[in-house]
Amino acid sequence: MSKAxxxxxxQNDFTEGGALGVQGGDAVAAAITRHLxxxxxxYAVIVASRDWHDAQGDNGGHFHHEPDYVDTWPVHCVSGTEGAEYDPALSTDAVTHHVKKGQGEPAYSLFEGVTDDGESVAHLLEENGVVDVDVVGIATDYCVRASALDAIEHGRHVRILTDLVAGVAPESSDAALAELAHAGAELAQSGA
Incomplete structure (x- = not known):
């Protein structure tokens, strides 16, 4: 039994100054580095995901010039741009697998992405006997939520390290954490 x-x-587009920057994103990046x-x-497996959208087209309706911020968004995390790169405060030296998601389509959960070798996250967990998953990152109320719910659905025990996440808004982030706890996730501090 191992842990991921x-x-x-x-990513730069999700931290301060980015296309969809969230308050506290840079601090979370630095705190994750300290945690690592x-x-x-x-951890037997450390997976870092990135939105990695196509430069051409609307990415399956994900990009829109008048976004509703629910299903449609401004252009962000376009493959090969600075906005799609990891925040500079995040050290990825210990990362064992990098996952890109959202290539040509909307994608919130890291389970929707693949590694540079084309492997799915579900396969990585099975291959490495992962039972427990700690989840950190951005944004609590969107991609962190979706990734954690998918990990629960794949039968894993999930802990959300609440001091290592940042969300779009306090209300929606609190609602996401409540939903995750109801679904069976443990809410914990990284030092616990």
């Missing part, structure tokens, strides 16, 4: 860490979408420095050896 999911680092969800800690102290705890990387606790």
């Amino acid at each position: 860490l999911f680092i969800v979408d800690v 420095e102290a705890h990387a050896d606790d």
